[in-house]
Amino acid sequence: MNNKIPNNRAWLLVLPMLVLVAFSAIIPLMTVVNYSVQDVLGPNATFFTGTEWFKSTLNDPALQAAFLRQISFSLIILAIQIPLGIGIALIMPKRGWQASAVLILITLPLLIPWNVVGSIWQIFTRGDIGLMGWGLRELGVNYNLTRNAGDAWVTIILMDVWHWTPLVAMLCYSGLRSIPEAYYQAARIDRASKWAVFRYIQLPKLTNVLVIAVLLRFMHSFMIYAEPFVLTGGGPGSSTTFLSQSLTTMAIGQQDLGPSAAFSLIYFLVILLVSWVFYTTIMNMQKDKPPHGGA
Amino acid sequence: MAEITLKGLAHSYEKTPQSAADYAIRQMDHVWHQGGAYALLGPSGCGKSTLLNIISGLLEPSDGDVLFDGQRVNELPPEERNIAQVFQFPVIYDTMTVFDNLAFPLRNMNTPEYRVKPKVLEVADILDLTPLLDRKAKNLTADEKQKVSMGRGLVRDDVTAILFDEPLTVIDPQLKWKLRRKLKEIHERFNITMIYVTHDQLEASTFADKIAVMYDGQVVQFGTPRELFERPAHTFVGYFIGSPGMNFMAVDYQDDQVMFGAQPLPVSEPIKRAVASASSNNIKLGIRPEFMAISSSQTTDSVPIQVVSVQDLGTYSLLTFKLNGQTFKARLLEGHPPVGETAFAHFNPDKVALYIDEYLVETGHE
Numbered sequence: 001m002n003n004k005i006p007n008n009r010a011w012l013l014v015l016p017m018l019v020l021v022a023f024s025a026i027i028p029l030m031t032v033v034n035y036s037v038q039d040v041l042g043p044n045a046t047f048f049t050g051t052e053w054f055k056s057t058l059n060d061p062a063l064q065a066a067f068l069r070q071i072s073f074s075l076i077i078l079a080i081q082i083p084l085g086i087g088i089a090l091i092m093p094k095r096g097w098q099a100s101a102v103l104i105l106i107t108l109p110l111l112i113p114w115n116v117v118g119s120i121w122q123i124f125t126r127g128d129i130g131l132m133g134w135g136l137r138e139l140g141v142n143y144n145l146t147r148n149a150g151d152a153w154v155t156i157i158l159m160d161v162w163h164w165t166p167l168v169a170m171l172c173y174s175g176l177r178s179i180p181e182a183y184y185q186a187a188r189i190d191r192a193s194k195w196a197v198f199r200y201i202q203l204p205k206l207t208n209v210l211v212i213a214v215l216l217r218f219m220h221s222f223m224i225y226a227e228p229f230v231l232t233g234g235g236p237g238s239s240t241t242f243l244s245q246s247l248t249t250m251a252i253g254q255q256d257l258g259p260s261a262a263f264s265l266i267y268f269l270v271i272l273l274v275s276w277v278f279y280t281t282i283m284n285m286q287k288d289k290p291p292h293g294g295a
Numbered sequence: 296m297a298e299i300t301l302k303g304l305a306h307s308y309e310k311t312p313q314s315a316a317d318y319a320i321r322q323m324d325h326v327w328h329q330g331g332a333y334a335l336l337g338p339s340g341c342g343k344s345t346l347l348n349i350i351s352g353l354l355e356p357s358d359g360d361v362l363f364d365g366q367r368v369n370e371l372p373p374e375e376r377n378i379a380q381v382f383q384f385p386v387i388y389d390t391m392t393v394f395d396n397l398a399f400p401l402r403n404m405n406t407p408e409y410r411v412k413p414k415v416l417e418v419a420d421i422l423d424l425t426p427l428l429d430r431k432a433k434n435l436t437a438d439e440k441q442k443v444s445m446g447r448g449l450v451r452d453d454v455t456a457i458l459f460d461e462p463l464t465v466i467d468p469q470l471k472w473k474l475r476r477k478l479k480e481i482h483e484r485f486n487i488t489m490i491y492v493t494h495d496q497l498e499a500s501t502f503a504d505k506i507a508v509m510y511d512g513q514v515v516q517f518g519t520p521r522e523l524f525e526r527p528a529h530t531f532v533g534y535f536i537g538s539p540g541m542n543f544m545a546v547d548y549q550d551d552q553v554m555f556g557a558q559p560l561p562v563s564e565p566i567k568r569a570v571a572s573a574s575s576n577n578i579k580l581g582i583r584p585e586f587m588a589i590s591s592s593q594t595t596d597s598v599p600i601q602v603v604s605v606q607d608l609g610t611y612s613l614l615t616f617k618l619n620g621q622t623f624k625a626r627l628l629e630g631h632p633p634v635g636e637t638a639f640a641h642f643n644p645d646k647v648a649l650y651i652d653e654y655l656v657e658t659g660h661e
Contacts, residue, residue, distance in 0.1 A: 185353050186386035190447055191374040191403040200399070204390040287431075 035261035053262035062238070063263065066246045073242065074221040077160050081217055082210065084161065085168025090202070092173055103173075106166045118230025121159045125231075145232060149239035152232045156240055159227060164220065168213045175209035176202060211282050215275055222271055243267055297363045297377065297455035297488060299327040299350060304359035306345055312357070319345045320356070321512040327490060329455070332482045334499035335492045337509035338535070343492045346509070347458050350490065351380045363455075379448025380458045384465060385440035387432040393419070394428040397446045404451075418449045421481065438470045442477075449481065456488040463498065475502055496536050508532045524583075525646075530653045533581045539613070539624045541581045543650070546570060555580070556619040561596035563644045565658035570649065579650040586646035587625040589614060589638050597639040605634070616640070 036054070039047045057063060088106070093099045112120070125145055127133040136143040145152040179201065187197045225244040228234065234241035247267065251260035306320040315321060319342045327333055335343045348354040349361060352373035360367050368376055388396050397415045406414075419425045422442045427435065432443055441462055448457045459478075463471045479502065482489050493499050499506050500520035507517045508531070515529035516522075527533035533541030544555045548571045552559040560580070562570075570578055593599070600616040605627070612627040618640070625640065649656045 180384065180386075182382040182384060182386050185348075185373070185380070186382060186444065186447075188353070188373045189351065189378070189380050190400040192399070193403065196399075196403060200388045200391060204388070 032261045032264055035257050036265055037262075038258055040257045049258065053259045054266065057259055057263045057266060063243075063246060065238070066241055066243050069239075069241070070222060070243045073157070073224070074218055076157055077164070077221050078214060078217055080157070080161050081165045081168050082214060085165050085213065086172050086203075086206065086210075088165065088169040089172035089176055090198075092169070094177070103170070106169055108166075109163050110166050110170075112163070114226035115230055117159065117163050118227040121155065121227075122231050125155055145236075147236055149236055152236060152240050156228050156231060159231065160221065160224070163227070164217060168217065171209040171213045172206055175206045179205050207282070211279065214278065218278070219271055219275065222274075298329045298365075299456060299488065299490075300360075300362040300365070301325040301346075301350075302360040302362060304346075304349065304356050304361065306342075306349060306354065306356045306358070318512055320349070322359070323514055325507070325514055325517070327456075327488055329488055330486045331488055332479070332502060332504045333488075333490045334503035334506045335490060335509060336494065336496060336499040336506050336535075338494055341509045342512040343494075343509050344460055347380070347460055347490065347492050350456075351378050351458050352376050353380075377451075377453045378456045378458060379451065379454045380460065381441070381445050381448060381462045383461045385437060385444050387435070387440050387443050389431070389433040391432055392428065393424055393430055393432055393435070393443055396432045396443050397424075397450055400447050400451050414450050414452075418446045421449070421484070422446050422477065438466045438474060441466060441474070445478075445481075449485070454487065456490065459489065459491040461493055462491075463493075471498075478502060496538075508535065510535075526655065527581065527648065528655045530579060530581065530650050533583075533648070533650075537583060537585075539584055541583050541648075542587075542623045543579045543581050544619075544621070546578050546580050547576070548573075553580075558598055558619050560598065561642075561644075562647060563658070566647065566649050569651075569656055569658050573651050573656075575652050577652045579653075581648045581650055582642050582646060584613070584624045584626045586643040587623075588641040588643070589616075589625055589627060589631075589634055590641070591632070591634055591638055593639045594641065596644075597641040600638055600640045602634055602636050602638055 037049060037051070039049050041047070092102050092106075109117075124130045125133040125143075127137050127144065133143060142148075143151050145155050183201050183205075184197065187201055192200070223244055224242055225248070228240050228242060229245055232240045234245050244267075247260055247263055250256050250263060302324055303322060304320060304324070305318055305322045307318045309317045312318055335346065337343050345354065349356045352368070352371055352375075355369060361369055363376065373380075388399060391399065394415055397418055398411045401411045401414060415428075416425070419428055422445065424439070424442055424446060427439060432440065435443065445457075445462070448454055463474060466474060475498065478489070478491075481487070489502075491499070491502050493502075500523075503520070505517060505519055506523055507514045508523065508529075509515070510529065510531040516527065516532045518526075518528075523532055523536045527536065527541060530541075530543060533543070544560070546553050546555050546560065548554070553562050553567055553570050554560070562580070566580070588597075589600075590597070598618065600618045600623070603615040603617055603622070606613040606615070610629060612629075612631065614625040614627050614634070616623050616625065616638070623640075627634075649658055
């Protein structure tokens with residue numbers, strides 16, 4: 001049976017969406033693509049350069065270093081925030097006014113703008129007036145994030161953990177709340193240990209929210225800009241200069257439009273690629289393995 | 296092997312129950328014998344699941360004792376009682392294979408692997424799960440999942456009772472029948488006490504040897520399906536069992552006669568005497584739709600009725616009629632002569648039951 005009515009005016013219905021996407025994504029992206037293959041010297045003086053900018057970006061030792069720092073940063077904060085978030089969600093009260101109170105307290109860091117978070121921690125860690133900086137100094141710890149790269153890293157990671165672990169915790173909390181009581185009852189009857197309950201009931205049921213949490217946290221942390229910029233300005237030296245800050249310096253500071261366009265595209269593709277690989281891997285883990293021996 | 300005794304058991308979800316209405320389970324005594332197949336039948340919210348959870352230990356009763364073979368187990372958590380429970384919605388461990396799911400309770404007890412495997416294979420064989428053993432449990436159909444959760448109860452050697460909490464709710468009708476037969480088979484093979492909660496009388500009577508009918512937090516009758524049908528001990532049982540349920544008439548005693556409103560009823564002598572001497576005003580006569588004879592001509596012991604409708608249900612017809620303004624149902628067998636608008640009903644005197652304050656009063660006939 002084929003009762004489709006051919007009517008090309010239906011395309012008109014798609015048009016508004018197309019226009020919207022064109023202006024919000026396709027045109028800006030294409031502008032960047034356009035810049036990435038040209039040397040822009042002035043409004044009317046552009047030269048086609050082919051893949052030159054891509055090659056130079058990929059071979060730039062400073063950018064390679066920033067990329068490694070970026071990857072390490074994202075991996076470290078994921079390794080801390082995901083388990084910590086799950087842990088917090090597990091010990092959060094389940095009902096009553098305590099549950100609401102804890103939820104509000106936990107959400108607070110999420111409501112603070114990035115720049116403000118940077119400023120808060122900048123002041124917090126100052127040796128003369130900051131509680132943490134002063135406290136550590138009084139305890140005899142030689143802590144100075146403007147001089148010591150290790151201190152700067154620890155502080156940035158601490159700051160990110162403080163700012164974003166609540167997001168992971170809230171996602172996990174909602175995931176845990178949606179597990180029917182019968183699962184816990186069945187587990188008790190099956191004599192499952194606390195660990196087994198976590199490993200075989202809670203964790204599997206959290207898979208979906210954890211995929212979201214890891215993807216969000218990865219993308220967020222891979223693009224981190226304002227907080228370290230305000231806190232350390234990328235220093236000491238370039239020890240906390242991450243990719244987005246390198247890009248800003250290149251595009252705004254030095255007005256290198258061509259190389260920074262190439263850089264942006266590579267940056268974008270890396271995030272896309274990592275997210276895709278991660279998502280596909282997790283989704284494949286849930287499928288049945290193909291039967292052995294071709295049965 | 297376990298005989299489960301409930302002694303003076305009562306449960307309330309309130310911390311300080313004020314009245315009888317606060318109790319989900321009212322004061323009750325009950326014995327489930329070793330190896331029996333029992334059903335716990337009742338409408339939603341009558342306390343069936345509460346009772347089941349008390350037996351399994353998921354809930355601690357507010358009053359009274361739960362005894363396993365005479366041992367008080369009130370304080371024992373479910374993991375220390377030798378019972379298994381199957382829930383309304385199948386509980387499976389998503390990330391594990393069917394094999395690992397079935398092996399889970401054994402592994403939790405640190406059973407050596409060489410003993411786990413044969414046991415799991417045996418149970419899988421009984422439940423027809425063998426071809427699925429390598430599959431992830433997550434991707435099974437609802438009935439397969441429910442079989443897996445039953446299987447987890449069966450693998451343990453120490454299980455003496457399996458409790459089912461409406462396990463077939465999410466199963467397709469055709470498969471329900473198959474699974475129920477499987478349960479019966481398992482029961483015969485393992486000699487395990489089984490208690491099966493349901494609100495479906497057909498499910499209860501096909502599965503169980505004896506049915507406990509629960510109403511309003513109490514077991515109002517405990518008997519074979521036949522007893523429940525023929526001698527309902529409580530008006531609720533009469534109404535709940537059978538389709539349609541029992542007809543009831545609120546009667547009183549006037550001028551040496553049992554009156555249903557303005558209609559004198561021809562009843563047996565013992566019933567008449569019992570009605571005459573009853574001290575309560577709540578007196579009802581119950582008669583099942585199966586035990587009425589409808590005819591077009593009057594006899595000495597029949598009463599005139601107004602026929603409302605006749606519904607042909609295939610093997611029998613259902614006659615709806617009015618008597619004294621109240622609606623009644625009667626069953627007419629196939630081939631029954633057609634009845635006009637007015638007809639006469641004859642109540643089989645042996646099958647008329649007397650209820651005072653909703654409970655059956657034995658009158659000695661039959």
